[in-house]
Amino acid sequence: MASARLYTVFTMLTAAVVILTTWMFPYERFMIWDQYSSDHQDILNPMVSKLRLIQPPVERCLLNQSLLFDQTTYPTYTEVVVLNRDRLYRQGDVLTVKVVARDKKRRLKTYGGDFFRARLVSSDRSLQASGAGHVTDHCNGNYTVQFQLYWVGNVSIKIQLVHPSEAVKILQSVGHVPNKRGFQCIFGNLETKDHYTQQCFSSNNPSLPPHRKCDFSKPEANGTWICEKPEKLPCSAITKCRWNPDISRVRALVSQEEMKLFQKPYLETELEVNPKQPIRVLETDLPTPEHLPACTGNTRESGASLGHWSGKVWKSAVCNVRVFNKEEIQRCLANKTVYLQGDSTIRQWSEHLQNVVPLYSDNRTTNSPVFRVGNNNQWNTSVRYRFHNVPVQVKAWFNFQDFRYIVDEIDATHGGPNTVIVLSLWAHFTAEPLDVLRSRLYAIRGAIHRLLPRSPGTRVFVRTGTTR
Template sequence: MLSIRSIMSRGRNDAIITVRAQRETGPDHGRQKEVTMCRNLSNFALIFFFLALSGFIFLLRNIQTVENWKCHTVSAIYQLQSRIQSSFIPVNLPTFYNNRTFCAHLGQKPSAEDELEERYLLDSIAWPGPPPRSTPPTLRQTSDPVHSLFAILPTKEGREWHVGDQLEVLVQMHDFQGRPKHYGGDFILARLHTPELGASVAGKVLDHRNGFYSALFPLLWVGSAQVEVTLVHSSEAVVVLRRLREERPDRVFFKSLFRQGFLSETTVCNMCLPPDQQPLCNYTDLYTGEPWYCYKPKMLSCDTRINHAKGGYLKHLITNREALLFQSGVNIKVHIHASGADRINVLPPRKVDVESSSVKPDAIKLAPSGYYYEDSWRALAGVTMRQFNESSAITQCLRNKVINMYGDSTVRQWFEYLIALVPELKEFNLHSPKNVGPFMAVDSTHNILLKYRCHGPPIRFSTVTASELRYVSNELDGLAGGSDTIVVLSIWAHFSTFPVEVYIRRLRHIRRAVLRLLDRAPGTTVVIRSANLQALDQEVSLFNSDWFSLQLDEVLRAMFKGLNVQLVDAWQMSSAHHLPHALHPPPVIVKNMIDVLLSHVCPEKKKSQET
């Protein structure tokens, strides 16, 4: 058989011969011209037939290959197609309307009792703001940490402090023009620390709503102690964050791949999508009523959904003037300086009678959950701390236990810490995607099973198989529970872009599942990890600001208060420590968190009294 190149070469030579013949013989030889043209046409027809036949054979081979693929195998062609779609096909993002927080009201209608609780929780986290203005403030009119200052207030006895006293610091905020501010709403952190002792404690900040703030600290150790006050966000910046939370729940968007045979499409997904723009696929959970939607593919059905993934972050959400409120090193996490001394010397406890030494109710309300000393966390209430410095101690504590971890990457960090520290815990290969899970580790010698699974959407992981998307409350309902079962929950970081009502609804479902678990198996240990502080710049602030996390954290504590669950106070543990804030705290902080967890699982045994 002639090759395509030889056929094309032959056709080209015939054409040249024909042109030469025309030039030599002139127009009188029309019949020879017709014969030559027919021969050329037949040659080209042969070429086209050969190409069409080759393409048909190629298509048949690929169709046969596609039919032989198993469901769990993703071909390189599909991966390439998915990448091309994600990179080059414009994503039709939903259009959200200002002042319409319909996202919060999707899902099952709450009962009257639930609505009452929701109003109480929203009122409890209400944040003071600037007075109404006819025009937005300029940067010069907003809080400036450089012009602001704080002062250490003396005690009733003068400038003498003892262990057991309370230190009060007064903060006064000024704007960039140096003028005192006369309203509140600034987000301020405070801590007291002694680097030489590895000692530190987070302060309680009270907003007096007139430009003044009080930071209160319990004095817990002897020696020199330094006050540190930090402006996280100005009150004007908080106004922008609050508006974004209510009006732009789409600022982090998600996507799903739909596939059937050799056809695939990718569409935008979210907890709330405007129903009047495109047909929707409804993936609302049948048991909890938690809503989730994707735009329906144009060619495929809703039941061909393959996976879930983070789509991306929207840009240009704020004006140029508003962007000035979020400047690293200017008004995001900048220290406020003292007007005088920023240190005190703490003396040993005073000798007082029992009656006068009784703890005041206000002091209990303002007391932190713990503090660091020699870089070790010391809890002030709820648990007697134990140090699990050796892997053998952890193994002994977890012997014959099943540890179920559910949530985001901050609890996955605990899973990774334990399997790295305890050599007997061998991770079982479930062929799960890296950083996504589910994961499982086993110590067969000591009968320990450690598991991790991410919570259901919204989850901003790279790609999660749709069949692996599980809601925590449903997973809890599948546990038998008992004294050999430990449940660890961490659900907060992925809810910062949604109205608080969405988070309240999710926690309500989890709380009910926890209560059902404790009813059928009272010996089950349930531990909840709170939110923690993280590094902020302008971009991170608009999506994951510590202000969002603080509000969610307060809701979490309120909703589980009084229940037989234990709290690992990651907020204060990250706020008090001297290391920089990070979404995934450094190992020294994680080690202390694990110590708190294990202190709840394996409490210190009380020594029998000698008779």
């Protein structure tokens, strides 16, 4: 139980690796493939010209090479000060906050690397408005946070210490270690009822000799899956697999002292803002989103990082985001075949479409955790969801043969103007070295490049990492 609990904590924490390393990754977080092009310039429109745009920093601080636990950033004593608090703020202005990191002995930090999450939220709960702040690390314990003021009314500042730099360093170090999660597969013979539970690996395991190895890897998909070969059964006898946290290697990688950095007060702790009172934002003559050009869907042209959430709707600062109602969704998907492939995020999308369109599944796929087909005969719409191939971090046993690589699915797709492909995979790769996800996406990119020439007009959407 202790090992399982430890791994549950670590699994939650390693999700931050994707956020911490997104800047290294050569992909947009969400892009429409047939519209993607290089080096788009910012669109000039009235909203952009009036906003004092914030340019997020490009350079990153080098983390301190040694773990100095007595100098770890302590949230209770870390200062958050609103600069120019008494000035008059209007919609479109930039609000600046200074963060000064201190350790448990109230000493100033002399190096950076802390992971802060900054948000601006509306004090009026009925608006349900929120926006992200841009954090600049000055690499000396000081941080500047800038907030774009997108809406009118009282706003409150929320700054959270997600991880101190020492914890970030541990996450990055552990993130490079392959095969730290424990996977198992069952090999069985239906006639003799013999079965063996063998350990499996998501990366190559040099310590496993060739004669003791069942290699299910597929180089064309950059997918690796290797299991210990059972004594009396062939590799083809594999039936089911699962993730088993009880056989993980995390305990051997993180010391008890290091684990303290992934607990309160160092984990996801809200900082006290000075002064606490909300800031009043007055109205100005900025154009409303309805008067902006329509968003094209391209992340750069649509200013994916410029805007805020209003309720459950994203309002871009540079273009008008179209919000579809139920009837418009039905008409948009009429005569379309939609392939949703990836992780549980894309499964939730399929479930939402199932209720909105609505879609009706046959008995063959209704209860399948990895593959579902929903159809609507009235609109001639078909939505097909499939989970990506291993590694899959699920405790329940799943049929190994039910999984297919996204590369194979794309290569088998005819495509065309009435075909839409949406891909999303990241959550089950957060505990893997970054190269595992990167190489998988490289292979998928190759499959997309093979698809588009033979099936022009196919719409391909790729989502990597979180969007909110």
